[in-house]
Amino acid sequence: MVNQSRRDFLKTAALAGTAITGLSSKTKAAPKNILSEDRMGVLVDTTVCIGCRKCEWACKTAHDLETPSIEAYDDRNVFKTMRRPNSKSLTVVNEYKNSVEEKFPINVKVQCMHCDHPACVSACIVGAFSKQENGSVIWDTDKCIGCRYCMVACPFQVPAFEFENALKPDIKKCDFCFERTKEGKLPACTEICPVEAVTYGRREDLVKAAHQKIKNYPDRYINRVFGEYEVGGTSWIYLASREFEKLDFPKLGKDPAPGVSEAIQHGVFAYFVPPVALYALLGGVMWINKNKKKSENEEI
Amino acid sequence: MEDLKPTPMKKKYFTPVVIGLAVLVLNGLMFLLARFIFGIGAVTNLDNQHPWGIWIGLDVAAGVALAAGGFTTAALGHIMHKDQYHAIIRPALLTAALGYTFVATSVMIDLGRYYYIWHPFIMWNGNSVLFEVGICVIIYLAVLYIEFLPIVCERFIGRVKLPGFLKSLNNPLDKVLRILDKGLDKTMFIFIIAGVVLSCLHQSSLGTLMVIAGPKMHPLWQTPILPLLFLLSAISVGLPMVIMESLITSKSFSLKPEMHILSNLGSMVAPLLGIYLAFKIGDMVIRQTFVYLTTFNAASVMFTVELLFGVIIPLRMFMSRQVNKSPLGLLIASFLVIFGVFLNRLNNFLVAYTPPYEVHSYFPSIGEISVTVGFIAFEILLFRIAIMIFPIVSVPNTSVQRTKYSIRGGAQ
Ligand code: SF4
Ligand code: SF4
Ligand code: SF4
Numbered sequence A: 001m002v003n004q005s006r007r008d009f010l011k012t013a014a015l016a017g018t019a020i021t022g023l024s025s026k027t028k029a030a031p032k033n034i035l036s037e038d039r040m041g042v043l044v045d046t047t048v049c050i051g052c053r054k055c056e057w058a059c060k061t062a063h064d065l066e067t068p069s070i071e072a073y074d075d076r077n078v079f080k081t082m083r084r085p086n087s088k089s090l091t092v093v094n095e096y097k098n099s100v101e102e103k104f105p106i107n108v109k110v111q112c113m114h115c116d117h118p119a120c121v122s123a124c125i126v127g128a129f130s131k132q133e134n135g136s137v138i139w140d141t142d143k144c145i146g147c148r149y150c151m152v153a154c155p156f157q158v159p160a161f162e163f164e165n166a167l168k169p170d171i172k173k174c175d176f177c178f179e180r181t182k183e184g185k186l187p188a189c190t191e192i193c194p195v196e197a198v199t200y201g202r203r204e205d206l207v208k209a210a211h212q213k214i215k216n217y218p219d220r221y222i223n224r225v226f227g228e229y230e231v232g233g234t235s236w237i238y239l240a241s242r243e244f245e246k247l248d249f250p251k252l253g254k255d256p257a258p259g260v261s262e263a264i265q266h267g268v269f270a271y272f273v274p275p276v277a278l279y280a281l282l283g284g285v286m287w288i289n290k291n292k293k294k295s296e297n298e299e300i
Numbered sequence B: 001m002e003d004l005k006p007t008p009m010k011k012k013y014f015t016p017v018v019i020g021l022a023v024l025v026l027n028g029l030m031f032l033l034a035r036f037i038f039g040i041g042a043v044t045n046l047d048n049q050h051p052w053g054i055w056i057g058l059d060v061a062a063g064v065a066l067a068a069g070g071f072t073t074a075a076l077g078h079i080m081h082k083d084q085y086h087a088i089i090r091p092a093l094l095t096a097a098l099g100y101t102f103v104a105t106s107v108m109i110d111l112g113r114y115y116y117i118w119h120p121f122i123m124w125n126g127n128s129v130l131f132e133v134g135i136c137v138i139i140y141l142a143v144l145y146i147e148f149l150p151i152v153c154e155r156f157i158g159r160v161k162l163p164g165f166l167k168s169l170n171n172p173l174d175k176v177l178r179i180l181d182k183g184l185d186k187t188m189f190i191f192i193i194a195g196v197v198l199s200c201l202h203q204s205s206l207g208t209l210m211v212i213a214g215p216k217m218h219p220l221w222q223t224p225i226l227p228l229l230f231l232l233s234a235i236s237v238g239l240p241m242v243i244m245e246s247l248i249t250s251k252s253f254s255l256k257p258e259m260h261i262l263s264n265l266g267s268m269v270a271p272l273l274g275i276y277l278a279f280k281i282g283d284m285v286i287r288q289t290f291v292y293l294t295t296f297n298a299a300s301v302m303f304t305v306e307l308l309f310g311v312i313i314p315l316r317m318f319m320s321r322q323v324n325k326s327p328l329g330l331l332i333a334s335f336l337v338i339f340g341v342f343l344n345r346l347n348n349f350l351v352a353y354t355p356p357y358e359v360h361s362y363f364p365s366i367g368e369i370s371v372t373v374g375f376i377a378f379e380i381l382l383f384r385i386a387i388m389i390f391p392i393v394s395v396p397n398t399s400v401q402r403t404k405y406s407i408r409g410g411a412q
Helices: A002-026 A054-062 A070-074 A076-080 A119-123 A149-153 A178-182 A188-192 A203-216 A259-268 A270-296 B016-038 B054-066 B069-079 B083-110 B129-156 B164-208 B211-216 B226-252 B259-286 B289-294 B298-319 B321-325 B327-351 B366-389
Strands: A040-045 A092-096 A106-110 A129-131 A137-139 A198-202 A236-239 B004-007 B393-396
Touching (some): A054 A092, A076 A092, A119 A129, A119 B211, A149 B211, A259 A270, A259 B211, A270 B069, B004 B083, B016 B083, B054 B164, B054 B327, B083 B129, B083 B259, B129 B164, B226 B259, B259 B289, B259 B298, B259 B321, B259 B327, B298 B321, B298 B327, B321 B327
Antiparallel strands (some): A040 A198, A129 A137, B004 B393
C-alpha cells in the first residue's frame, strides 16, 4: 500500500515539476508597457543651457509650489553645491566646470527622466505610478500609501518624499506637466527656456534630431545620446560635450531597470503553478509520512 | 520516549529584567508618538537618499527571517511527521505569531500614509515584489493565528469563567470553542501546509525586493539569486532560533533544557547552513565579486563579518558533536547563526544600498533605535505573558511544577 502510493506520488511530483519549468520559461521578463509610438519627450542640450534657472521658477509656478521672485534665480551662488530635485523643487539645474573653455561652464537640468520601462511603475505596491500614453510617468495621490519603494527602485534617484509631513505626505517628482500638456500647453520649463536648451517633441523625432546635431557638430558633442538606450530608454534625452558620467549622470546598463525582478517574480508565480505545486508536494509528503507512521509504526 | 506535556508556566511575572524591558517599551512608545505627531522626518534619519531605514531593514526584513522558526518546525514536526519534535512546535509558533505581528506593525508605522494600509488589498500591482511580500505576510499572519487557536481552545474549554455580568456568556463561549476545536482539528493540515508555502514565498521574495534597486546596491550583495539566498538563510536560521529560545526559556523558568531534542535539532543545522554557504560562495565566485573584498571599506568588512562569524564559524561549531551536546555550545552557535542572518538582512537593505547621489551615509537616529528596541522588548514581554497563560512550553508530565525537573527515560 505504502509503496504503491509513494510511486504514484512521485509520478505526480515529477509531472508538476515539468509543468513548472515549462511554464516559467515561457513567461516574459519585459514589463508589459504598451508604449505609444507618438509618446512625447524632451531633448535637453546641455551645451546650450546657460544656467539661468528660469525653468526652476516656471516649474514651481506651474505646480503651485512656493517660490521666490523670478529675479532671485539670477543668483549663481547656488551652483556651488550639487543639488537634487526634492519635494519642494521638481527640477534643478547644476553647473560643472568646463575644462576646455573655462568661460562656458556646463549646466545640466535634472528632473524625472520619464523612463520607457519605469522602475517606479513596476515597484509601486499599489500601482500609484503609471506610464501614460503621451510618455509621462505620473503619480496618483489617491492610491499612494507612502511606502517609498518607488524611491528605492528609481535608478535616477528622483522621487522625493515629504518627510516633514505627518498627515498626508506626498511623493513629489516632475510629472512632465501632465495637466498642462493635456490642455495642449507646453511643459512649463520648455516654454520659458530663453535659449531652447529644452525642446519638447515626439521622442522618436527628438532622437533623430539629436543624432543629426551630433553629425553636424561633431566637435561640439560627444557621440552619445543619453537616454536613448539607458535602462531601456527614457523620454527625456540629453546631449553633452563630455562624458555624461562626469556630469553626475548615473552609470547604467541598457536593460530596463525592472527586468530582473519582474522575471523572478513572474517565474515564481507563473500562473500560480509553482506555489500550488509546492502545496501539493508538501501535502503529499505529509500524507506519506503519516501513513508510513501508521503502517510501519516506526521512525525513519 | 518520555512524556512531555505543554503546560502554562507558573512563576512571578515581574523580575528586574522584565521591569527593565518595560522601561524600554515606554521609551519606544514616546518616540512612536512623536512620529505620528511630527512625521517620519522628525524622528528618523531618513531622507530622499535613504528612503528606507532600520524600521524596514531590521524590523521587517530581519524580523521575518528570525520568525522562520515557525515554518521550519511546522515542516519538521507536522509535514515530516517527526513526533519527537512536537515539544518545540508551540514555542516556535508563538514566536512566529508575535514576530509577524510586529513586522506588520513596523510596516505600518513606517508608511507615510499608514491609514491607507488596506490599499494593497484592492489596488493590485502584480509586478510589484513589495505587493507580493505584503499580501503573503498578511495571509501568513492570519494562518499563524489560526494555527494558534487550538492552543487557546485547549486552555479554555471547560474553563471559561468570565466575571460579573458576562457570566451568561460562559456557556455559549465554551460551546463555540468546542466547535472551533473540532473543526480546526480536521482542517488544520490545510493551514499548516499553507503556512509553509506562504513562508517559502515571502521569505524568498523579501530577497527579490532589493533586486530592482540594481546598481544602487553594492555588487557583493546584489545578485539575481538573492531570493534563493534569502530562502536558504531563513531555513537555516529557523532551528537555531528555536534552540536559543528554548534554552533561554528553560533558564528563565528554571527548567532543565530538553537537550536530547535540542541536540538533534542542532545536528540538522549544519547541512542547512552548508547549503546556504555553498550558494553564497558559488555566487561570489561566478560573479567574481570577491575582488571587492580586497579593498578595505564598510562593505567588505561587513560582508566578511557576516560570512565568517554568521555562517562559517557556526557551521563548524554545529558540525562538532561536542558542541551539539553542550547547552552553552549550542547557545553560542545558535546565537552566531542568528547574528549572521540579522547582519545579512541589515547589509542587504542598508549597508549595500548606495544611491548614486549620496551626500552622507545613513545611520539610524535615537528615535528609530528606540522604537525598534521597544518593539523587541515588547515582544519578549508578550512571549512571557503568553507562556504563563497558555500551554506552550513542554515539561515532563509528572507532578505540578515549581521545582527543577529532571528528564526521565533514555535520551537519544
Ligand atoms: S526616472 Fe525614476 S521616477 Fe522617473 S520614470 Fe524613471 S524610474 Fe520613474
Ligand atoms: S510611496 Fe506611494 S508611489 Fe511610492 S511605491 Fe509606495 S505607494 Fe507607490
Ligand atoms: S516638465 Fe513640468 S514638471 Fe517637469 S521639470 Fe518641466 S516644468 Fe517641471
